[in-house]
Amino acid sequence: AQSVTQPDIHITVSEGASLELRCNYSYGATPYLFWYVQSPGQGLQLLLKYFSGDTLVQGIKGFEAEFKRSQSSFNLRKPSVHWSDAAEYFCAVNTGGFKTIFGAGTRLFVKA
């Protein structure tokens, strides 16, 4: 069965430091891959997506993600974190049709 793993429940980084959030998936082929962000008490907002082509994709708010087929990974990165980036981040996988599987999320804390 398909699955999505976000190994880190929470991460704390200093403002201005770089960020990498990990995501691994289990699926036999290349799925559609997404990252979403959720502020407390709010809905999710799409940051970026990948389904073919260049394995490094750019998103909104200065985020990027790299698809690595050999590692079944789709890690999210940002070169310099701002305090406003503190939120929960969800990796999601769609293998075609209506079955989108979400990871459990990684909560990002930003310290001054």
Next chain:
Amino acid sequence: DGGITQSPKYLFRKEGQNVTLSCEQNLNHDAMYWYRQDPGQGLRLIYYSQIVNDFQKGDIAEGYSVSREKKESFPLTVTSAQKNPTAFYLCASTPRAGGDSGYGYTFGSGTRLTVV
């Protein structure tokens, strides 16, 4: 601007009561979805609808019901049969029927349901 409106933002339900959560979109999207979010569990699909007057069960449909009488509206009813309804409920949409392949969801801002 187009988007998805969910109401109310907070809802309290007594034991044995049915409650209905509203979801309205002005994006002209064909497909709509209801997800349930519990801490540490990600999102789980309750129901989805590809077109008006059609909807399908997701992974956790028991104790829930939906209708899709208009393209813009996809209300969710949490019935008394749902034994643990306290959660955050999210409505979402995608432009075309056929699923989320490549589109990404547009989400509403959610409704927090609490049983009292």
